[in-house]
Amino acid sequence: MVCAAFPRVPEPLVDQLRTGGRLVQPIGHGGQEHVELCERWAHKLVHRRTVTAARFVRLYGAHGYDQR
Numbered sequence: 001m002v003c004a005a006f007p008r009v010p011e012p013l014v015d016q017l018r019t020g021g022r023l024v025q026p027i028g029h030g031g032q033e034h035v036e037l038c039e040r041w042a043h044k045l046v047h048r049r050t051v052t053a054a055r056f057v058r059l060y061g062a063h064g065y066d067q068r
Contacts, residue, residue: 002026005033005056010063014045022048026056 002013002025009025017023017040026033035051058065 003056004059004064005029005031006059006064009036009038009045012063014040017045024051026054031055031058 002023005026005028007029008027009023013023013025019040019042021040023038023040023045025036025038027036028034033054033056035054037048037051038045039048040046060067
């Protein structure tokens with residue numbers, strides 16, 4: 001479970017998942033996200049479903065949002 005908003009799923013998180021692993025992460029603009037459930041298949045991440053709408057803080061940095 002990721003507890004900060006990202007504009008998209010960062011590759012380092014995908015790389016950490018084993019095949020069959022699940023990722024629950026807020027994806028959106030920061031303040032208006034959808035919590036998404038994704039699952040790692042052999043060589044890709046597959047979106048399974050949207051869990052709920054939510055509001056999270058943004059994660060800034062190389063794999064998150066640009067600094068302002």
